[in-house]
Amino acid sequence: MLLVNEKKVPFHPGMILADLVVGAQGGDADILLVNGYPATLQTVLADGDHCWLWTRGKAPSAEEMRHLLYARHSPGVQASLQEKVVGIMGLGGLGSLAAIALARMGIGSLLLVDYDVVEPTNLNRQQYFVEHIGQKKTAALRDILQRVNPHVSVTTIDRRLTEDDICVLFKDVHALVECFDDPAMKAAGLRAALHHLPGVFYVCASGLAGYGENNAIQTRRLYPGVYLVGDEVSGAAPGQGLMAARVGIAAHHQANQVVRLLLGAEKEAE
Amino acid sequence: MKVLCNGKAQEIAPGTRVADCLRELGLEASSVVVECDGKILTREEYGSHVLQDGSVLELIRFVGGG
Numbered sequence: 001m002l003l004v005n006e007k008k009v010p011f012h013p014g015m016i017l018a019d020l021v022v023g024a025q026g027g028d029a030d031i032l033l034v035n036g037y038p039a040t041l042q043t044v045l046a047d048g049d050h051c052w053l054w055t056r057g058k059a060p061s062a063e064e065m066r067h068l069l070y071a072r073h074s075p076g077v078q079a080s081l082q083e084k085v086v087g088i089m090g091l092g093g094l095g096s097l098a099a100i101a102l103a104r105m106g107i108g109s110l111l112l113v114d115y116d117v118v119e120p121t122n123l124n125r126q127q128y129f130v131e132h133i134g135q136k137k138t139a140a141l142r143d144i145l146q147r148v149n150p151h152v153s154v155t156t157i158d159r160r161l162t163e164d165d166i167c168v169l170f171k172d173v174h175a176l177v178e179c180f181d182d183p184a185m186k187a188a189g190l191r192a193a194l195h196h197l198p199g200v201f202y203v204c205a206s207g208l209a210g211y212g213e214n215n216a217i218q219t220r221r222l223y224p225g226v227y228l229v230g231d232e233v234s235g236a237a238p239g240q241g242l243m244a245a246r247v248g249i250a251a252h253h254q255a256n257q258v259v260r261l262l263l264g265a266e267k268e269a270e
Numbered sequence: 271m272k273v274l275c276n277g278k279a280q281e282i283a284p285g286t287r288v289a290d291c292l293r294e295l296g297l298e299a300s301s302v303v304v305e306c307d308g309k310i311l312t313r314e315e316y317g318s319h320v321l322q323d324g325s326v327l328e329l330i331r332f333v334g335g336g
Contacts, residue, residue, distance in 0.1 A: 094336045163313070179336050183301035186332035190303045194310045206332040222330060235333025242335050 003050045003075075006067045017043045021053055029053035036072050050075045066151050070106050077263065082108040084262050087173040089113050089161055089189060091137040093247035094205055094254065095179030096127035096144075101255035103145045107262075109153040110145070111173060114138055115160035125244040163188035167196035175258045178204035179251070183235070193226065200225075201261040207231040208250035210240040217249045219257050224270050227261075229253040271323035282321060289316045291327070303330040 002009045004020055018041040021029045032039045033052040045051070052071040054060075060068055070078040086107050088095045091114035099110055118132040118140050132140035138156035145154050157169065166189055170176050176197065178189040186204060193202040207230035208217060216231040229250050236242050260266050272279050275295070282291060288311060292299045304311045305328040311319055321327075 090336050092336045181334060181336040183298070183332040183334045186334075186336075187301050187303050187330075188313070190330065190332075191310060191313065194303075195312070204332075205336065207335070209333075209335045228330070230333075232331070233333065234335070236335035247335070 001047065002045060005052060005054075005064070011045065011047045011049075015045045017041050017045060017051065017053075020045075020051060028055050030056050033071050036074050062150075069104075069149055069151070073106070078106050080263060081106045081259070084174045085109040085111060085172065086258055086262075087111040087113070087170045087176040088179055089166065089170075089176065090179035090181060090185075091116075091126075091141050092122065092179060092181055093125040093242055093244070094208070094251045095177070096137070096141055097248055097251035098177050098179060098255045098258075099141055099145060100127055100148055101252055102258065103149045103152045105255070105259055106149070107152065107258075109155065111155045111157070111170070112138055112141060113157045113159060113161055113169065114141075115158060125242050125247045161185065161189075163192050166192035170197060170200065173200055175201035175203065175262060177254050177258060178202070179254070181236070190222075190226070194223065201258065202226045203229060203254045203257045203261075205229045205250050205254060207234045208246050209234045209236040209242050211243055211246060214246075214249060217246065217253060219253050221269060225261065227257050229257065273321050273323075273325040273327055275327045276329055280327075284323075286321050287317060288319045288321065288327075291321060292316070292329075295329075297329070297331060301332045301334075303332075304328075305330075 002011045017032055017039055031054040034043055035050050084107055086102055088099050091112055114137040116137050118128045118135050118137055120133055122128060128140050136158055138158045142154050142156055145152055178186060180186050186206060190204055212234050220228045222228050271282060271284055273282055288304055289299050292302055299316050307326055
């Protein structure tokens with residue numbers, strides 16, 4: 001059996017993708033994917049393949065959109081990620097980008113917490129737009145995420161977190177991403193996680209300012225299920241500002257680490 | 271007496287508390303997570319926990335930026 005645009009289609013030995021195109025899309029499909037990877041009309045199919053056929057420029061229905069968003073992911077990944085809840089503490093350069101990456105990858109639910117508003121000085125590295133200036137970051141990021149992937153459930157809390165809050169608010173998430181700016185809150189977050197959030201994967205960050213070496217940003221395992229991203233020395237300081245690219249490297253380390261943990265890719269290290 | 275701090279031997283005076291040790295190392299206590307002899311300390315314990323000879327400290331230091 002094949003899965004063609006999420007519908008079951010009988011498989012026959014020797015089938016090629018061209019055999020499906022006529023039936024599924026009236027013969028004009030020009031975006032062809034097999035198991036998340038671009039294919040051609042001549043691609044030979046195997047039993048169990050997941051195929052996506054789409055006509056460039058065609059407007060999808062809501063249901064088609066939901067599937068097409070993830071058509072380039074490996075089969076099976078989506079079903080797992082859409083069951084997961086991820087919390088993000090701090091919606092600045094790290095948090096806004098990590099949230100967008102996680103939404104694009106199809107995490108089912110995001111719990112986003114920040115107390116601040118979008119300022120012009122944020123736009124050098126944070127994912128907001130000029131029209132968001134003056135809005136709460138929680139509201140602005142919700143707006144962006146809905147435009148990226150309307151199928152992600154987004155819950156926001158507009159609040160300045162304390163160590164005690166973290167223990168309570170995030171006890172039911174699968175993974176928690178620490179994206180604070182303030183080093184005291186970074187430490188508080190890790191203490192809270194280690195003391196009170198057993199079973200919650202935790203990915204924090206330290207050392208991502210400036211334009212230092214790309215590969216100095218690393219993901220280091222601190223404890224089982226607890227990881228630290230960054231070069232651990234480059235703090236934001238006079239003469240060493242926070243810049244989009246390096247903050248982005250770190251944010252994507254965090255997002256990918258969350259996905260690795262949620263999909264069980266770190267089981268051996270754990 | 272000596273403690274082991276992130277793998278390095280550190281000479282300290284008897285009665286030294288964790289907060290004193292962090293100060294001597296030039297670290298801002300609020301931005302450091304302290305594991306002492308396998309236990310993560312609460313923020314309150316930094317000022318009360320007295321280090322013993324041979325104590326093993328793991329310090330996770332955070333710098334700002336996010």
